[in-house]
Amino acid sequence: MLRIGILTSGGDCQALNAAMRGVIRGLSSQRDDLEIYGFEDGYKGLIYGNYHLMTPDDFSGILNMGGTILGTSRQPFKRMRIPDENGLDKVEAMKSVYHKLQLECLVILGGNGTHKTANLLREEGLNVVTLPKTIDNDLWGTDMTFGFQSAVDIATETIDRIHTTASSHSRVFIIEVMGHKVGHVTLHAGIAGGADIILLPEIPYDIDVIADVINKRSAAGKKFTILAVAEGAISKADASLKKKEYKAKLANSPYPSIAYQLADEISQKTEKEIRIAVPGHTQRGGAPCAYDRMIASRVGAAAAKLILNKEYGYMVALIDGETKKIPLEEIAGKLKYVNPDCKMIQEAKLMGISFGD
Numbered sequence: 001m002l003r004i005g006i007l008t009s010g011g012d013c014q015a016l017n018a019a020m021r022g023v024i025r026g027l028s029s030q031r032d033d034l035e036i037y038g039f040e041d042g043y044k045g046l047i048y049g050n051y052h053l054m055t056p057d058d059f060s061g062i063l064n065m066g067g068t069i070l071g072t073s074r075q076p077f078k079r080m081r082i083p084d085e086n087g088l089d090k091v092e093a094m095k096s097v098y099h100k101l102q103l104e105c106l107v108i109l110g111g112n113g114t115h116k117t118a119n120l121l122r123e124e125g126l127n128v129v130t131l132p133k134t135i136d137n138d139l140w141g142t143d144m145t146f147g148f149q150s151a152v153d154i155a156t157e158t159i160d161r162i163h164t165t166a167s168s169h170s171r172v173f174i175i176e177v178m179g180h181k182v183g184h185v186t187l188h189a190g191i192a193g194g195a196d197i198i199l200l201p202e203i204p205y206d207i208d209v210i211a212d213v214i215n216k217r218s219a220a221g222k223k224f225t226i227l228a229v230a231e232g233a234i235s236k237a238d239a240s241l242k243k244k245e246y247k248a249k250l251a252n253s254p255y256p257s258i259a260y261q262l263a264d265e266i267s268q269k270t271e272k273e274i275r276i277a278v279p280g281h282t283q284r285g286g287a288p289c290a291y292d293r294m295i296a297s298r299v300g301a302a303a304a305k306l307i308l309n310k311e312y313g314y315m316v317a318l319i320d321g322e323t324k325k326i327p328l329e330e331i332a333g334k335l336k337y338v339n340p341d342c343k344m345i346q347e348a349k350l351m352g353i354s355f356g357d
């Protein structure tokens, strides 16, 4: 009997279902003694023993389905060692459910926080294989996460749509793109959507540079300016603050997000009419694009191979187009930032895109 547990944790993204389908198809094509326990709403299901027995058929017909058939939730790593409101030791609870069900291994799909907990479970002696999901593409150790390309496509479409209305009304538009602390989605969508200014957390901006770009575009007869702005974008002044000071400043900020702060700052330095568009969670919603379905299926099948070989403690990564196993201890807790000196940024700058620096 091959008994596996499977869960999806953290913010959802496109192609989670495709990835699970890849794992289960990979296993069920080789083994007819598969027993699958699907844990509900991420680690919460593992902690509280909320699971249901599933069959390979449950993973059929879900390749192009958004969201996750298992549900998900955020269970912060930093609180994993803190007992819950009833005094339950969450780590011990997860181990106990795992052992009670006599699982051979856990398949865990998630992003950064999820990987920290997966590594903790590995340290606690559980067999774990993980898959890299997140629209942010900020997971260390893999070139690509599934969900990223779909989010880029959606953000790009938003920028495309904003172009026509910005042009009609001669406006400055700020499109705020998700991505948490990193700028991968914004960088890709900004280039693909033809943004005039791209602001990333990794390249702090100078508002005078931004105003100058907008004013120069106006003077050159360009009626509008499009800014693709990462939700984590930061000014040079704020970047020079200590982490604690910046956190406090954010907590007391009158602005709901960076786009609103920028709009205010730009309005003080230009005559232009400014509007904001925040695609928000639409970037995580709906069907996965073909590329995400393909890479999710591949990493899913590669995870199945690891399980069949009884190789545990790895994340399946995509590196230079190939699936590779990466030890969890090498990646847990590390973020993959945009390299401000990368060729992509150099090429964007050569095309006249400003990064506000």
Ligand code: F6P
Residues within 6 Å of the ligand: 011, 074, 111, 134, 135, 136, 178, 179, 180, 231, 284
């Ligand atoms: O990590 C994925 C992500 O969509 C980030 O881009 C964003 O900052 C965050 O999740 C939003 O989280 P929530 O879904 O909890 O609002």
